[in-house]
Amino acid sequence: MTLALRVNGQTHPVEVEPYELLLDVLRDRLNLTGPKDGCGEGVCGACTVLLDGRPISSCLLLAAYAEGSEIATVEGLARDGGLHPLQRAFIEHGAFQCGYCTPGMLMMAKALLDRTPRPSEAQVREFMSGNICRCTSYVEIIQAVLRAGDG
Amino acid sequence: MARFDLSFPETVEEACQALAQDGSDGRIVAGGVALMILVKHGLYRPRRLISLKRIRGLAGVQETEGGGVRLGAMATHHEVELSPVVHRRAPVLAEATAHVANLRIRNMGTLVGDLCHADNHSDPAPVLLVLDARARAVSARGSREVPFAQFFVDTYQTVLAEDELLTEVFIPPAPPRLAGCYVRFSGHSSIDWPTLGAACMLRLGEDARVQEARLALGSVTAVPQRLPEIEAMLVGQALTADLMTEAGRRAARLVDPPADARGSTWYKKRMVEVFVRRALEETLRRARANGVQIP
Numbered sequence A: 001m002t003l004a005l006r007v008n009g010q011t012h013p014v015e016v017e018p019y020e021l022l023l024d025v026l027r028d029r030l031n032l033t034g035p036k037d038g039c040g041e042g043v044c045g046a047c048t049v050l051l052d053g054r055p056i057s058s059c060l061l062l063a064a065y066a067e068g069s070e071i072a073t074v075e076g077l078a079r080d081g082g083l084h085p086l087q088r089a090f091i092e093h094g095a096f097q098c099g100y101c102t103p104g105m106l107m108m109a110k111a112l113l114d115r116t117p118r119p120s121e122a123q124v125r126e127f128m129s130g131n132i133c134r135c136t137s138y139v140e141i142i143q144a145v146l147r148a149g150d151g
Numbered sequence B: 001m002a003r004f005d006l007s008f009p010e011t012v013e014e015a016c017q018a019l020a021q022d023g024s025d026g027r028i029v030a031g032g033v034a035l036m037i038l039v040k041h042g043l044y045r046p047r048r049l050i051s052l053k054r055i056r057g058l059a060g061v062q063e064t065e066g067g068g069v070r071l072g073a074m075a076t077h078h079e080v081e082l083s084p085v086v087h088r089r090a091p092v093l094a095e096a097t098a099h100v101a102n103l104r105i106r107n108m109g110t111l112v113g114d115l116c117h118a119d120n121h122s123d124p125a126p127v128l129l130v131l132d133a134r135a136r137a138v139s140a141r142g143s144r145e146v147p148f149a150q151f152f153v154d155t156y157q158t159v160l161a162e163d164e165l166l167t168e169v170f171i172p173p174a175p176p177r178l179a180g181c182y183v184r185f186s187g188h189s190s191i192d193w194p195t196l197g198a199a200c201m202l203r204l205g206e207d208a209r210v211q212e213a214r215l216a217l218g219s220v221t222a223v224p225q226r227l228p229e230i231e232a233m234l235v236g237q238a239l240t241a242d243l244m245t246e247a248g249r250r251a252a253r254l255v256d257p258p259a260d261a262r263g264s265t266w267y268k269k270r271m272v273e274v275f276v277r278r279a280l281e282e283t284l285r286r287a288r289a290n291g292v293q294i295p
């Protein structure tokens, strides 16, 4: 089937098989390798992208389900060569080691800040609780999200 | 990953036709969360998936006449969790759906898909039992209503026939003075499937005696179950600490949970004892907060 996928503000016509998942289409067809395949079953959040502003696990979403929605991946965060405030805060706080979870963490945090620009620490912890960092950079990640929330 | 076809009917009738035609080759897909995991693990190889996504009438949550709730088959956990109608009319359901998985899964997975998948660890299932909820099952042959008390046959098995799909769930209007809660425990992290869940609803009289009691357990039996014996022992009684403790003890004797990664049979029975008591205590606390005077 041919899909017209809106990713980071651009429409991409892509030919996909009906059984393909959004993560694979983003990575293998559109060369957007920001979203990562971690657990592949909805647990870790490495594959997090936003669908109309809502975080989802692209490892479990049929690609055809994303048609008609705005898909946002980590590649769309930086604008005109300038990093997004969240990206800058992650660097400042050293909120990663290997970086595998980072694209997912960033998109999750973006979903939070878009809805709640100045979250409390408790809100950050609750909202980010479904994203796993194997290197356990949690303290720095929470600090970075709080800092980005300060504007 | 297995290869399959995917179709997007636009009406319930079209979906029913497709199911009837495809026989055992066809299967409904809602959010696809549960199905995609099965497919990825090679546990299920679908031939044709029939998606409910583009059927307009299946979206959302509505209040019914008289103050009940209608949940469409495509309502996600997160929609249910946030719905003002659910908060007003069946807040215990919002409480249970908020415990499901993580936010991403709650944005993708549907409540009805959770019930049709019929994993016995479902969080919402015991709550629908104490809400006396029912489902509408539709096929090319016609339509019927199924109370959730009769919906679950075994783990991963429901009464739905191969050609049937659920279009909606109805929660009847709650009688006045009904208070309730859902309590659950997860041994790994709060976003994991529960070790057990207990749902409770109580109606207390002016004298603070129990007029009606509804209790259900999830995760510790092959299908989520009401506990009629325990409900019966509570009716007409004042909810003393001793009575609540005794209710927990008796509930533990009624179940025989299998030992697995979440704990031994002995451990789970002890947890039932504690969580049935806690569900009663918490419901009593809420009834009190709602203005029932406890002498």
Ligand SMILES: Cc1cc2nc3c(=O)[nH]c(=O)nc-3n(C[C@H](O)[C@H](O)[C@H](O)COP(=O)(O)OP(=O)(O)OC[C@H]3O[C@@H](n4cnc5c(N)ncnc54)[C@H](O)[C@@H]3O)c2cc1C
Pocket: A041, A042, A043, B027, B028, B029, B030, B031, B032, B033, B034, B035, B036, B037, B052, B073, B099, B100, B101, B102, B105, B108, B109, B110, B111, B112, B113, B114, B115, B116, B117, B121, B122, B123, B124, B160, B164, B165, B166, B167, B191, B192, B193, B194
């Ligand atoms: C990481 C993770 C953690 C989870 N943790 C929890 C948890 O803590 N508590 C909990 O309760 N659940 C939990 N779940 C389960 C999750 O809630 C369900 O998988 C999800 O809600 C299923 O809904 P779906 O719309 O994706 O169903 P689908 O995958 O689309 O369908 C599931 C099954 O139901 C059938 N079906 C779906 N809709 C209909 C319909 N309208 N009529 C007839 N048949 C239908 C399908 O044919 C399929 O067999 C978890 C899942 C994941 C991935």
Ligand code: FES
Pocket: A036, A037, A038, A039, A040, A041, A042, A043, A044, A045, A046, A047, A048, A057, A058, A059, A060
């Ligand atoms: S890879 Fe999708 S949630 Fe882990």
Ligand code: FES
Pocket: A095, A096, A097, A098, A099, A100, A101, A102, A132, A133, A134, A135, A136, A137
């Ligand atoms: S930085 Fe390595 S997994 Fe998070």
